[in-house]
Amino acid sequence: DADVTQTPRNRITKTGKRIMLECSQTKGHDRMYWYRQDPGLGLRLIYYSFDVKDINKGEISDGYSVSRQAQAKFSLSLESAIPNQTALYFCATSVGGSGETQYFGPGTRLLVL
Amino acid sequence: AQTVTQSQPEMSVQEAETVTLSCTYDTSENNYYLFWYKQPPSRQMILVIRQEAYKQQNATENRFSVNFQKAAKSFSLKISDSQLGDTAMYFCAFMTGTGNQFYFGTGTSLTVIP
Numbered sequence: 001d002a003d004v005t006q007t008p009r010n011r012i013t014k015t016g017k018r019i020m021l022e023c024s025q026t027k028g029h030d031r032m033y034w035y036r037q038d039p040g041l042g043l044r045l046i047y048y049s050f051d052v053k054d055i056n057k058g059e060i061s062d063g064y065s066v067s068r069q070a071q072a073k074f075s076l077s078l079e080s081a082i083p084n085q086t087a088l089y090f091c092a093t094s095v096g097g098s099g100e101t102q103y104f105g106p107g108t109r110l111l112v113l
Numbered sequence: 114a115q116t117v118t119q120s121q122p123e124m125s126v127q128e129a130e131t132v133t134l135s136c137t138y139d140t141s142e143n144n145y146y147l148f149w150y151k152q153p154p155s156r157q158m159i160l161v162i163r164q165e166a167y168k169q170q171n172a173t174e175n176r177f178s179v180n181f182q183k184a185a186k187s188f189s190l191k192i193s194d195s196q197l198g199d200t201a202m203y204f205c206a207f208m209t210g211t212g213n214q215f216y217f218g219t220g221t222s223l224t225v226i227p
Contacts, residue, residue: 035215042117042204042217043158058214090158099146099165103125104158 003027004105006091013081021076021093021108023091029103030096032074034058034066037088037107046089049074050096081112115140117207121216126195127226133180134190134221136205144210147181147188152220153201161203164188166210195225 004025013019023032030051035043045058047066055066063085067075078085088109092102118140126132138147149161164172164181171179176196180189192199205218 040219043159043215044217045214048214076175092158098144099163099208101148101160101163102215103160105151107156107158109156 002105004091004093006089006105006108008108009106010109012113014113015080015082017060019081019110020046021089021091021110023074023076023105025072025091025093025103027093027103028071029093030071031094031100032068033092033102034064034074035075035092036060036085037090039077042099043090046076078110078112081110083112086110086112115142115209115216116165117205117216117218119205119221121133122219123219123222123224125224125226126192127197128197130193130195131193131213132195132223134192134203135189136190136206136218138186138188138205138216140186140207140209142209142211146178146208146210146216148206148208149177149179149188149190150204150206151199151201152204153198158204162190192223197225197227199223200225 005062007022033048034046037043065077091105094100094102118137145166146175147164151159161172176193202220204220
């Protein structure tokens with residue numbers, strides 16, 4: 001079984017709809033992250049969490065919110081989806097400490113019509 | 114602010130040959146970490162190699178090695194004996210010594226030609 005899983009893998013939604021992307025991990029890592037990938041722009045950080053009680057904004061948090069329900073679960077919500085949120089979304093995890101490798105989930109491809 | 118630049122949007126290499134992917138970065142930090150990730154068509158992000166800036170020795174992982182030039186702020190990836198399975202997008206990434214945020218380059222699409 002994969003260490004970091006994301007659901008759904010693909011999603012099509014309409015402008016204005018609320019949508020939640022879910023991430024679960026079995027690696028036992030404290031730290032979890034949400035990134036989005038756009039063509040030609042690489043990956044950019046949306047939110048990150050160092051433990052259940054810690055949530056931090058990343059580079060591009062506007063229009064998104066997150067919930068860390070447990071050490072192993074980290075959800076990303078789009079309260080009112082808009083077309084420019086069409087992207088590939090990745091969840092990642094890492095152990096604590098500086099410079100630690102982040103392990104990525106398989107990604108969720110989101111299309112907002 | 115940290116920036117990462119990959120100046121080669123696309124590259125190709127013949128199977129069994131060697132190819133080098135370029136990456137430069139800009140930072141005022143002295144302690145940091147550098148990474149190369151591979152993203153094959155399956156879109157999974159896979160760690161290729163990691164380098165700690167305070168280590169002068171270049172990191173190697175089997176057929177993958179880096180040329181880390183700290184003064185020049187350069188971190189290139191060399192793939193030896195290229196295989197068809199190396200076809201992927203390759204991302205260079207930077208992380209400061211005190212933070213946990215990755216700064217990614219825009220990627221290089223590598224195609225290995227049979």
